[in-house]
Amino acid sequence: MFLVACGIIVGCLLPIQTAANTRLKLSVGAPLSAIFYSFSIGFTLLTVASLVATGAVLPGIIDLHGGTGPDYGSAPWWIWLGGVAGVAMLLGNILLFPRLGALQTVVLPIAGQIISGLLIDHFGLFHAPQSSLTAPRILGAVLVILGVLIAVGVVRPRRAASSSSISTPNSPESHAMRGPQVWLWRLLGVCVGGFVAAQATINSHLGQLLNSPVRAATVSFAVGVAVLAVLVIFGRQPLKVKRLPASHEKDAQSDKNPPWMWIGGFIGAIFVTTQAIMVAQIGTGMTVIATLMGMMVGSLLVDRFGLMGAPRVPVTKAKVAGLLVMLVGVALVRLVG
Template sequence: MLAVLFGVFVGTVMPIQTSANSRLRRSVGSPFLASLVSFAVGFLALLLAVLLIDAHLPPLSQATGMPVWIWSGGILGVVVLTGNIFLFPRLGSVQTVVLPITGQVMMGLLIDHLGLFHAPVHRLDAVRVLGALLLVAGVLGTMLRPGQALSGGHSSGWSLWAWRAAGVVFGMFSAAQTAINGQLGVVFGSALGAALVSFAFGVVTLLFINLALRNRWRLDVSAGNPWWMWIGGFLGATFVFGNAFLSPVLGTGLTVMTILLGLMAGSLLIDHFGLLGAHRRRVTLLQALGLALMVAGVGVIRL
């Protein structure tokens, strides 16, 4: 039960990270530069935590002979982050959230059922399917408001469906990242070490992207630059560590679902109270019912 509660807590940091990184993007001008700064801050925070808690760097030699995919968690994280940048203007806010979450849940259950990425096996049955459906329905309920449609982007026809499929795939990549980092943590004997390596690959990947795009560092001092815009990397480090720690304990599917529950709860709290500069929007009855459905979905699978 404590692991489930920790997963919910880890999920709540994600909307805060999104708000911080969005604000950072306004100040530096480029989403890729903002992502690089966020990853670099997270890497430094994890490096300090590893040196203080583990007292040594991750034993990379222990992963010798492991499949190549064991190192891909950080790269998948960059792909997912970049994918959301491209999805939002084409699909609108609701689909940009719901479709990747659907992909996460589907892939999480598939990883558990087949034991992919050396994950613990949890066979798919009617109860787990019911829990997944309740969670996805709850996500949709928390995202929609009266009069709000699923559309909202600028794509149409086959292009629209291609981007919808991409949204599901990006979500599947996110679930795979959870399982991969969890296995890397098992190999190292440290979830912190796994998160550090994942962030290191992410930093290197984003550094190459920014060099290829010839993005130049700038900081708009006229933008105000609140202190909290720099904490996105620290919160991202917490998220990746949480995934690496919980995946071997709960299984990939339940880890994904508990974190999604926390993510949606955190998002509603930010909207309801207008935190971190967000426009204040009261939580509706439909959204409260959606959150209750998500709790029910997680509870069905866990119990």
């Protein structure tokens, strides 16, 4: 029960991570620069954690092609792509958050994660244990998609239709109801979920090769930092942190950069480490359920109270109903199927 509670708490932090990284982007002027800072902070923390847990940081990774064990000597080329997927995931979240709000930035990737996870399991991609599609899994995926449509307001229960259409004039929801371009952003949100599923599977296999989930997470972050460094240097992305003009902020201290904009990397490192511990102790299914519950609650809180500069968006009964339908669907996919 303690680990489940930890999973829920860590899940609640993920929407806050996205909000912090989005705010950091405003101060540095470019999404890639903000992610570079976030990854660098996370990599530093994981390096310390790996050193404490295993007595080593990255040593041993070169032995992937020369050690003992069934997978040594034939490490696949895609084993390094976990960090790349992590970069794509954070970049997608930073782009989605100011356009769709915290709730949609969370629920759309969940749908993509479930669909991609089913495909990975069914075809045994990335050396994942093969698990065929079953009726409960398919039903669960359908419920997840239905829950997403309810949560974002595409499908509305009759009684909640009037209240779910309420939005502030400049809120993400008011923009989401206008124009077809919002569906391109929603599609990107689903694709982000695919990167989440791929990263988890790849890092899981890397953890088996290195016999350490923490060191695997450290390697993943190291790859992400290296990729971002190349993109930042050759793309001539700004790294200087500037103060924003008063027009960008709501309060009287608008010329100051809030300290919380740096916590994205800390949350990322805590999340990866907690996930590794939870999977080993209570299994993947319960880990996913607990984390997703936390993510849903966290996204509602960010939207409802406008935390960390996010626009306030009303929490309606339709949104809550959609999240509950999604949770049932995820449970069918991860626990029953």
